[in-house]
Amino acid sequence: MVLILTILLPLYVSAQNNKFYIAAKPGIYSPQTNDLEDFDTGFTGEIALGLKFNKYASVELGSGYFQTKGEQSEAGFVNGYSYSAQADEKIGVVPVTLTLKGIYPINKWEIYALGGIGLYFVSGDLDLDMRINGYPFSASFSDRDTIFGGHLGLGFHYNITPRFFIGAETKYLWTGEAKLKDTFYGVPVEAKFNINGIAAMAVIGVRF
DSSP states (O other): OHHHHHHHHHHHHHHHHSEEEEEEEEEEEEEOSGGGTTBOOEEEEEEEEEEEEETTEEEEEEEEEEEEEEEEEEEEEETTEEEEEEEEEEEEEEEEEEEEEEEEEETTEEEEEEEEEEEEEEEEEEEEEEEETTEEEEEEEEEEEEEEEEEEEEEEEEESSSSEEEEEEEEEEEEOOEEEEEEETTEEEEEEEOOOEEEEEEEEEEEO
């Protein structure tokens, strides 16, 4: 019996000090890059699985989805031909991130700074409507790319009970350049952009 307690007690203490949690993070994503200057603020949502090593540090593995949309129009004359064009663009991103948090506890509050890295699976869709001397043309483009990025941010949790917490966080994301390719009536076209931006999210979590 003493031997069993000797083995189980450290495991029990470790389990108490290393608490797992899951958190849902709905919010908004705002592009902050010249590449997406005319794009809207869009939705972001994330699910994070976390491990709190102690009251000062935790690590999270997260994934979710965020998106942004943009519209561009142009008209003019080229070599005696009149033209007009309307483009509707949508960019969707599935992130897979690893985040470290440094925590400063104050009673039921936890203030934290965060930093991490991630892979971002980017999809782009473009619907283009054109008229050249009054004749209509339309086309759709679609492609995918995977890019690497990092993020830094700040946030807080309020512990409603030892198990349930709520909060908010904001983070700045910067990434490499996504390259999407397709063809327009046999002519190759390419779009290059990064998805640098700010995400602001609510946090709703439970520990187990």
